[in-house]
Amino acid sequence: MTTDVDYTKYWGLQTLPFDNVPDPRFYVPCTQHDTAYQWLSYGIQTRKGMLLLTGDIGCGKTLLSRRLIGGLSPAQYDIALVANPALSPSELLDEVLSQFGLDPVRSKARRLQQLNERLQLNAQRGISSVLIVDEAQAIERVKGFEELRLLTNFQLNDRYLLTVVLIGQPELRHRVANIPQLNQRIAVRAHLGPFTAEETTSYMKARMGIATHRTDVFTKEAVAAIYEQTQGIGRLINALCDQCLFAGSLENMVEIDDRLVQRVGQCR
Numbered sequence: 001m002t003t004d005v006d007y008t009k010y011w012g013l014q015t016l017p018f019d020n021v022p023d024p025r026f027y028v029p030c031t032q033h034d035t036a037y038q039w040l041s042y043g044i045q046t047r048k049g050m051l052l053l054t055g056d057i058g059c060g061k062t063l064l065s066r067r068l069i070g071g072l073s074p075a076q077y078d079i080a081l082v083a084n085p086a087l088s089p090s091e092l093l094d095e096v097l098s099q100f101g102l103d104p105v106r107s108k109a110r111r112l113q114q115l116n117e118r119l120q121l122n123a124q125r126g127i128s129s130v131l132i133v134d135e136a137q138a139i140e141r142v143k144g145f146e147e148l149r150l151l152t153n154f155q156l157n158d159r160y161l162l163t164v165v166l167i168g169q170p171e172l173r174h175r176v177a178n179i180p181q182l183n184q185r186i187a188v189r190a191h192l193g194p195f196t197a198e199e200t201t202s203y204m205k206a207r208m209g210i211a212t213h214r215t216d217v218f219t220k221e222a223v224a225a226i227y228e229q230t231q232g233i234g235r236l237i238n239a240l241c242d243q244c245l246f247a248g249s250l251e252n253m254v255e256i257d258d259r260l261v262q263r264v265g266q267c268r
């Protein structure tokens with residue numbers, strides 16, 4: 001994107017470094033994200049029934065889910081992603097079918113039968129079936145969770161036919177904990193918190209590194225101020241850095257210092 005108000009030219013950047021999109025190409029490695037990825041990959045590859053990824057708002061859960069999906073070969077995995085599960089229990093089941101590319105049918109028994117047939121066929125072909133539900137804290141009723149739990153009843157003698165990955169904000173953990181029959185089925189749990197101060201520094205360096213070789217745009221004090229204002233939350237870091245780069249270009253600054261960060265932060 002290049003417009004008159006675009007700051008990339010001003011700072012000599014090849015692209016916008018802090019675009020707030022969960023694009024796996026811009027993933028910045030960090031220990032807790034890598035660990036969560038490894039746990040979830042393990043759960044999927046060993047065909048566990050149910051996995052849970054929770055994390056603070058804006059800390060990278062959706063990005064992690066996209067990395068997971070990108071890392072699973074379509075020849076070996078049949079993946080359905082439900083991105084908006086704020087639905088009634090029956091609509092949720094419909095959405096699961098639709099995301100597996102199955103036609104909608106009226107009766108619930110027929111829907112379950114259709115899904116079972118698909119999972120069985122996948123298993124016969126050596127393909128694992130995975131259902132990822134993002135924003136699962138938005139599932140309206142306990143009954144919605146119950147529908148998802150019942151899907152893990154599709155099993156052969158020795159393995160689950162479907163791995164369900166629930167992803168959501170911290171309250172998801174509490175909702176799941178209040179449904180013991182669901183909670184007990186969670187085979188793998190992972191959690192993403194905010195970046196530490198050190199991780200924030202590495203994160204900003206890496207994101208800037210995508211766009212430029214310059215390492216002197218944000219002063220050390222500015223990076224510290226950004227951590228203080230955002231508490232290490234990825235989405236907030238992106239937004240504040242983006243605003244600082246824009247404000248700095250408007251004010252003809254040669255670098256972004258902590259005073260600019262404070263000023264921009266106060267206007268937000």
Ligand SMILES: Nc1ncnc2c1ncn2[C@@H]1O[C@H](COP(=O)(O)OP(=O)(O)OP(=O)(O)O)[C@@H](O)[C@H]1O
Nearest residue numbers: 020021022027028057058059060061062063234235
């Ligand atoms: N390790 C990382 N590498 C690169 N970008 C990251 C990383 N972690 C977080 N981000 C950035 O943070 C932003 C928010 O991430 P994401 O949308 O995945 O958060 P979320 O946990 O799903 O939030 P919500 O709770 O609102 O659904 C993304 O746009 C992404 O740019």
Ligand SMILES: [Mg+2]
Nearest residue numbers: 061062134135
């Ligand atoms: Mg998300």
